[in-house]
Amino acid sequence: MRKTISLSMFICAVFCACIAAQTITPSSWVPSNLGTKISQNAVTATDAQIRTYIDAYQKGIDTLDQELDIVKRCLPALKENVFILYREYNQNHSRSQYESPDFSVTECLDWLQQDMGFYLTRLAQGINPDLAMKGAWRPKTYWLPEWEIMGRYDAIVPTAYNAQLSWPLILSTQGNPDIAQIKNTPYILACCMKKGYQNNDTKEQAKNKAILLDxxxxxxxDPLRLFATGFSKGGQQSLKLGIRYPDWYAGIIAPHHDLLMANFPVQWEALMDLITIPTLIVHSPADGYFEDTTFHYMLLNGCPVQWVNDGNGHTADWIFEDHIDSLVAFCDTITMNPFPKKIRHTVEHKRYSRAYWTNMHAMADEGMIDARYEVEVIDTHLIEIRLLKNAAKVQGFDFYLSSDLIDMTAPLVVVCAGDTVYNAMPMFRTSISLQTGPTNIHANIVLLLWQQIDNIRRTTFGTNTQVEEAVLAASHTGPVLSAWPNPFNPAVTISLGVVGSIVQTHVYDISGRMVTDLTKRMVNGLVTWDASAQPSGVYVVRATVNGRVYTTQMTLMK
Incomplete structure (x- = not known):
């Protein structure tokens, strides 16, 4: 019978040796700038613990059979955990960077130790960790470079997980969908619970991004099927993320959020920008944070928004506990189109200048820019810019163009307020100047989050055509007309999987009488119809695209 040594025994043995030798040499794969301080003796007990982990995990990694494919695949994540330990060891001993809402170093080290033990004990025996991943809870850690601190989160893995396929993911920032139920869905769940309320939006956003990349x-x-949710303040943060980084998430679920117009006037107004992100609001007049104006405001501005009145007070139980199937059904219908033909975006601050393939240049680097614009591809040779708010603060734009948007082989015309501001051959990065001023006041984001995740996915798990297929599905061919939820009350989102074409969209009752014309309200193939004024019954949606007619039935149940 083969004998194995547990990782804890291994660490203990290394610790004893470490105390005696007091010397740790960085492995060859550790960047030289990280290893400069490891030769210094530990000052605190926490430093000693980190130092011990570094030595143990380096040796554990170096003794793996690195010719095995599964070891090769896991090495980047294992090495990153060691790099996190080096970075933490290199910090000041007071660890003053950690704030009350942050998990402490000790709490993060506990998660990292469990994570490394899970992988190293299996890989050392040539066992694929994926076999133990199905339906598992996985403790994970990450590094937040802007604040130079560790963080931790929980990953919940579907029981059917197969690493050869790409899986959708839901990130929850406060409260979680029921873990026992979510395991039986196709969705990976990232639980980003914290010890207290994080009132620094920039830090919270950076944490979410770091977790997704980790x-x-x-x-x-699947980089095009990421969803944000969270109860109360978590719903507020999810909506803010959608406003500020619209190309991060395919959809948003905001149960009993507290993004109120009086408290967040700039962000509340910017909810009108969510024309590319299907949003599910679960709320009730029984909740003191409820404002029915939010749903109607978004609806009026062409956002694909749904409102479910759960009849509850300030709780997310309806969607997180009692109706997980509704959450899953909402997400199941959505894949992000990374190249929408129409974008509406508010740039509060230069860090939020990028939205999909558009990047706005501000005239001045100020705390609150609050400039809003629309950019729309009118046809394959024409793009229109519309400055909707604080136009004087907009210097110009960069457009990151491709054949998914326009004809890259012919001249492109860009117009703004009736003036032609560009008339030349398009380039991958086409710069547009609207007024004389600096061109460097923007976020300088080149790769979007979905592109970064897609690059990691291709390198780590192998190339596939997930993104290409999603882009093709959002093109002009093969539209599919759908309505969700169905049955519905009082609003339903109608989707026609077609972007850039004129879509004649009408709703009829069962007798054939036209109830409403939604043609002018459809944006990026999506439109929401509020049937509050209509009686219960069966309705028919009829959409006409390029002479072809598509229909589907939906039921209003009051």
């Missing part, structure tokens, strides 16, 4: 190395996630 997960991409461990799990084969």
């Amino acid at each position: 997960m991409a190395y461990d799990f084969n996630i």
Whole structure:
């Protein structure tokens, strides 16, 4: 019978040796700038613990059979955990960067130790960790470079998980969908629970991004099927993320959110920008944070938004506990189109200048820019810019163009307020100047989050055509007319999987009488119809695209 040594025994043995030798040499794969301080003796007990982990995990990694494919796949994540330890060891001993809402170093080290033990004990025996991943809870850690601190989160893996396929992911920032139920769905769940309320939006956003990038190395996630949710303040943060980084998430679920117009006037107004992100609001007049104006405001501005009145007070139980199937059904219908033909975006601050393939240049680097624009591809040779708010603060744009948007082989015309501001051959990065001023006041984002995750996915799990297929599905061919939820009350989102074409969309009752014309309200193939004024019954949606007619039935149940 083969004898194995547990990782804890291995660490203990290394610790004893470390105390005696007091010397740790960085492995050859550790960047030289990280290893400069490791030769210094530990000052605190926490430093000693980190130092011990570094030595143990380096040796554990170096003794693996690195010719095995599964070891090769796991190495980047394992090495990153060691790099996190080096970075933490290199910090000041007071660890003053950690704030009350952050998990402490000790709490993060506990998660990292469990994570490394899970992988190293299996890989040392040539066992694929994926076999133990199905339906598992996985403790994970990450590094937040802007604040130079560790963080931790929980990953919940579907029981059917197969690393050879790409899986959708739901990230929850406060409260979670029921874990026992979510395991039986196709969705990986990232639980980003915290110890207290994080009132620094920039830090919270950076944490979410760091978690998603960290997960991409461990799990084969679909970069175009990421969803944000969270109860109360978590719903507020999810909506803010959608406003500020519209190309991060395919959809948003905001149960009993507290993004109120009086408290967040700039962000509340910017909810009108969510024309590319299907949003599910679960709320009730029984909740003191409820404002029915939010749903109607978004609906009026062409956002694909749904409102479910769960009849509850301030709780997310309806969607997170009692109706997980509704959450899953909402997400099942959505894949992000990374190249929408129409974009509406508010740039609060220069860090939020990028939205999909558009990047706005501000005239001045100020705390609150609050400029809003629309950019629309009118046809394959024409793009229109519309400045909707604080136009004087907009210097110009960069457009990151491709054949998914326009004809790259012919001259492109860009117009703004009736003036032609560009008339030349398009380039991958086409710069548009609207007024004389600096051209460097923007976020300088080149690769979007979905592109970063897709690059990791292809490198770690192998190339596939997930993104290409999604882009093709959002093109002009093969439209599919759908309505969700169905049955519905009082609003339903109608989707026609077609972007860039004129779509004649009408709703009829069962007798054939036209109830409403939704043609002018459809944006990026999506439109939401509020049937509050209509009686219960069966309705028919009729959409006409390029002479072809598509129909589907939906039921209003009051």
